[in-house]
Amino acid sequence: MNRPTAWLRAEPVLEHVLRLCAAAGTEADQAHRVAEVRAAWAGAPLVLLDDRAVIACAEAGLPRRGGIVLVVAGTPPPDCWEHVVRLGVEQVVSLPEDEPWLAAALADSTDAPAGTRGRVLAVLGGRGGAGASVFATAVALAAVGAGANALLVDCDPMGGGLDLLLGAEEEPGLRWPDVRLRSGRVPVSSLHASLPGRTKGKSRLTLLSGAREGDGPSSDAVVSVVEAGKRAGETVVCDLPRAPDPATRAVLDRADLTVIVIPAELRAAAATKRLSKYLAAQGVQPALVVRNAPHLRPSDIAKAVDLPLLATYRRDPGLPARLDGGTFPLRGSLSRASNTVLRALKTGAGRVR
Template sequence: MDANRPVALVGDEPLLDDLLRLAAAAGCDLDRVADAAALRTRWKDAPVVLLDEWGAFECGVLDLPRRTGVYLVCDQPPSQAVWPEAVALGLERVVELPAAEQWLAGTLADLAEGPPSSEGRVVALLGGRGGAGASVFAAAVGQAVLTSGGHGLLVDCDPLGGGLDLTLGTESAEGPRWPELHLTGGRVAASALHSALPGRTAKQGRLTVLSCDRDGRGPEPDAVAAVVEAGRRAGETVVCDLPRQLTEAACAALDRADLAVLVVPAEVRATAAAKRVAHHITERGVKLAAVVRAPGPTGLRGKDIATAVGVPLLTSMRPEPGLAIALDRGHFPENRRGPLAKAAKAVLDALHAD
């Protein structure tokens, strides 16, 4: 048995089934022991001990010493007779199911992930106007995380965008998309996302992709929040592709972003549209910068566009040669020296500068 796994001494089989289900959803391996004698070997080192009333009485017979991290699990209020035994063991909390399921799942997810990382960052990408190329640029930022050897989570929050898997050319990869990923909020472990979702690896890097599908509903706000927070806690770079019309799901990602990036073509009409989008973003208190596709058809420069929109210019991006043909053929550009890759790297540098 792994000393880092929580351990359960639970005689109630339906209750044990519930615990195993919650542990699996949290990506946490739960060790079950048959009796208090078997638990004795794990008593000091297990991070958490889960007992039902029968388990608490069993431990009391062996006179196990007090310790922290002991939880009494039940499906109804515990009897008065168990309190002396539970207190003697160092009981920290009574976990009554199903009311405390979310709390317990979060506790188990914490054990599976280890201490939360302070390195996780979240970036939201939006188009200044329709067809600005924000989805393609979001995919490029995810690709830049991968090629740099980092760990990234690419999250598609635009159900009308056609699917980021199609943008990346990975539409045939197995794994759930948003309609099939049954999350209702709460807490989810990044490890559970990695094992369930499609993705790609390169050298030391890993990019996990959660795409919308060509049909079906888009993500719910609580589900988006759970996914974004899972990536952040795991120390990953979370890249969110958002629609210009800020749905509740889009706002769930935007409000958690360390940086929002507005992709704006160097055009007068695009500038006017981007200014309205920028207003909606900044009024939510999110740090915002612009990536401008320049020069424009009349020679407008990135600095001109950013000034007119009223946001800082992060970088200007020239057209990527052969981009449209490559995407139509299902081949996302992997040229690390191309304009798309350079602009994506500038975004990552700005994201991790603080």
């Protein structure tokens, strides 16, 4: 089990943290000097340090990493802030005021890979019926096929539900109308336990789908889910509607990469041009994923809409029937395009925000 590492010399603070660990179902490996922290640096999902420990670790040259938390009682002393920045401390926790945040972070830590943050992909269609939902699902499946955990989030309140694409409409688990979330931290383990999913080896695809009736997601709920996936190091893929709404804007604000999926058609290019102007006003410049068509080249479409071309794929005429039959075969050019986008998401090569 992944366990946090704690170097906390104030006995009341340490006891408080150990109680929170027990409530979260984990234990903390206690350190007493820099060498012990260094030994756990690469493997611990969460590192809890007091102000003196932060200074010692920074002066010892430990590299920046995610998941470092400064834990104090009261206010941190001024002489530690330079070292907080140098070490890349993610959060400053003052006990007892910030106990809820730390308790949720400890619960997350049992699920999170050490020092990693998940990346978020936003997928939109350049026009209606462009295939954005299919492509978003394909990228999530590609992530699982590559050995990662993925969280596929259906953000279209008027869509038919992504569970239909995976043949999961009869599977137990919550959909958006059943999810009662407001702002706040949600442990990813709760999502795994309550949502339908697919597994391949040790990797899992967790699906939060819309439904055929009921309300769509609120922006606060979407943020809570996306942040849970990021903290757990998962690949988060969000299928967004073309019409802007608060949930869409919340995802775009957090996306590491945004792609627009369109067929190589003149009408699709015109619609995408308008969509890209809206995104530019939000500070987002997306990349294009173009489905080949007989008469126009993907490069011509990219030039017409003035966006970078990230990937192309061919239409599979047999895919709709297979999807209706409850199977999603990830193969051929769709598989290659999905993996191209996945690599760009991981490396940041496609990020143009």
